[in-house]
Amino acid sequence: MVNSLLAPLVVASISGALAYPSVARSRNGTCEGYTIAVSPSSTGLHYSYPPFKDNFDVVEFVTRLSSRDSASFYPFSGPLSLSGNYTIAAEICSPAVKTGKEKTLLLTSHGLGYHGDYWNPPVEPPIEQQYNFVGYALGQGYSVFNYDRLGTGRSSRVDGYNEGQTSQQIAILTELAQLLRNGQYTGSIGAPSKLVLVGHSFGSFISNGVVAGSTANNSLIDGLLLTGFSYNLTSPDYEAFALKIASTERREWADLDNGYITWNDVYSNVAVFFRAPAYSHAVANWTECQKQAIALSEFLTFPMLDLYSPGFTGPVQILNGELDFGICDGNCTDWVEPYAAKMFPNAKVVEVLEHPSVGHAINFQYNSTGAYSAMMRFVDKHLA
Numbered sequence: 001m002v003n004s005l006l007a008p009l010v011v012a013s014i015s016g017a018l019a020y021p022s023v024a025r026s027r028n029g030t031c032e033g034y035t036i037a038v039s040p041s042s043t044g045l046h047y048s049y050p051p052f053k054d055n056f057d058v059v060e061f062v063t064r065l066s067s068r069d070s071a072s073f074y075p076f077s078g079p080l081s082l083s084g085n086y087t088i089a090a091e092i093c094s095p096a097v098k099t100g101k102e103k104t105l106l107l108t109s110h111g112l113g114y115h116g117d118y119w120n121p122p123v124e125p126p127i128e129q130q131y132n133f134v135g136y137a138l139g140q141g142y143s144v145f146n147y148d149r150l151g152t153g154r155s156s157r158v159d160g161y162n163e164g165q166t167s168q169q170i171a172i173l174t175e176l177a178q179l180l181r182n183g184q185y186t187g188s189i190g191a192p193s194k195l196v197l198v199g200h201s202f203g204s205f206i207s208n209g210v211v212a213g214s215t216a217n218n219s220l221i222d223g224l225l226l227t228g229f230s231y232n233l234t235s236p237d238y239e240a241f242a243l244k245i246a247s248t249e250r251r252e253w254a255d256l257d258n259g260y261i262t263w264n265d266v267y268s269n270v271a272v273f274f275r276a277p278a279y280s281h282a283v284a285n286w287t288e289c290q291k292q293a294i295a296l297s298e299f300l301t302f303p304m305l306d307l308y309s310p311g312f313t314g315p316v317q318i319l320n321g322e323l324d325f326g327i328c329d330g331n332c333t334d335w336v337e338p339y340a341a342k343m344f345p346n347a348k349v350v351e352v353l354e355h356p357s358v359g360h361a362i363n364f365q366y367n368s369t370g371a372y373s374a375m376m377r378f379v380d381k382h383l384a
């Protein structure tokens, strides 16, 4: 696998409508699965550090990345033009009770280490319905489009050093948004009247990325709900994760190249994603069991995104766990608020909320429905 950088790995998904498990995970509505062909093009960065031979290489890399001199450690040689044909596994979920609000479509993007189940996990022990955002939103009458990002879950697998990087994930999300706008893959709801991007962590960065800069298409997206998101990322996460090469950790990852990494165990997971005492150990353990490998390319490139969004005029909500270590070094109070309005100077409204007592994985800690309620109240007020 050493030279897998030179041999990008693309595992084709089964085509047709069955690749995403179309189980009705919530009694509040039904979901239909799709496999969607996408062809994103973007400019990213060319990875130039030697590929990892073993975990000792990973340790040295992480130490360089987090050390005092990290500003001079730049493992890229310049721009890289990226294009490819991939399949994305997705589901459209629509509410059982139609009130007209189902025409507002929430497009959810998950973060690193998860797949689409972050938003719509199977409701079976230890996961109760309170941990299911999709079910909650359906219960409020809204529709949700949820997908596995490139390289995770049932979507195409790629080269972990270069291919899955942030610019490509933004291009894919933009392409999905365009398809949905045109009424494709929206099931019985047809073309939505409002399209709202909802993100967690890396998923929030790419959601913001879709509307950032001077070239974004600002008639594509009506609103943004960003969770687990901040402008000031520092390095302690890298060390706390105690990262390792993914392929040797689990059989299901055996076909991934060494550019795919994973945090060490449930305790390094908890260090970045959870805060005691606001979570159940059984639920944290469950998230560890279903975790996804992380592409080095996405991990390294998202902190470099320019998030300034002068063209965006819709409403923006940013909701963080108050004690989030992953994104706020353990305290989100006054960490995001001073910058948010400046980053969205023309937004209709910018609301920043600290969701009390919890860490980064908002959907899997106590009072997750408190967060969903705050999010859906914002949608009701500004986007219904």
Ligand SMILES: *[C@@H]1O[C@H](CO)[C@@H](O)[C@H](O)[C@H]1NC(C)=O
Binding pocket: 039, 083, 084, 085
């Ligand atoms: C993607 O598919 C199109 C049409 O099938 C083909 O022309 C193009 O070369 C493909 N791109 C890549 C990067 O494989």
Ligand SMILES: *[C@@H]1O[C@H](CO)[C@@H](O)[C@H](O)[C@H]1NC(C)=O
Binding pocket: 025, 026, 027, 028, 129, 130, 132, 134, 135, 136, 137, 138, 139, 140
């Ligand atoms: C149904 O929706 C309600 C209101 O949003 C929510 O409280 C409940 O948890 C949802 N049920 C399921 C099974 O998702």
Ligand SMILES: *[C@@H]1O[C@H](CO)[C@@H](O)[C@H](O)[C@H]1NC(C)=O
Binding pocket: 178, 181, 182, 217, 218, 219, 220
């Ligand atoms: C921007 O998005 C809107 C809504 O989907 C679409 O009608 C329009 O063609 C897009 N413009 C560009 C330049 O892609």
Ligand SMILES: *[C@@H]1O[C@H](CO)[C@@H](O)[C@H](O)[C@H]1NC(C)=O
Binding pocket: 231, 232, 339
């Ligand atoms: C935090 O991020 C904001 C927005 O990008 C920036 O203006 C500010 O300088 C950053 N603060 C620190 C301490 O890096």
Ligand SMILES: *[C@@H]1O[C@H](CO)[C@@H](O)[C@H](O)[C@H]1NC(C)=O
Binding pocket: 266, 281, 282, 285
């Ligand atoms: C969670 O996992 C840890 C480590 O494997 C184990 O010691 C603990 O008993 C588990 N707790 C629960 C409630 O499953």
Ligand SMILES: *[C@@H]1O[C@H](CO)[C@@H](O)[C@H](O)[C@H]1NC(C)=O
Binding pocket: 331, 332, 333, 334
């Ligand atoms: C978090 O930071 C805020 C603002 O700096 C401070 O007022 C508050 O006491 C801090 N919270 C904790 C739990 O230390």
Ligand SMILES: *[C@@H]1O[C@H](CO)[C@@H](O)[C@H](O)[C@H]1NC(C)=O
Binding pocket: 354, 355, 356, 357, 367, 369, 370, 371, 374
């Ligand atoms: C639950 O979350 C909501 C929204 O953040 C918050 O207003 C409420 O105080 C929280 N409840 C508890 C018990 O922390």
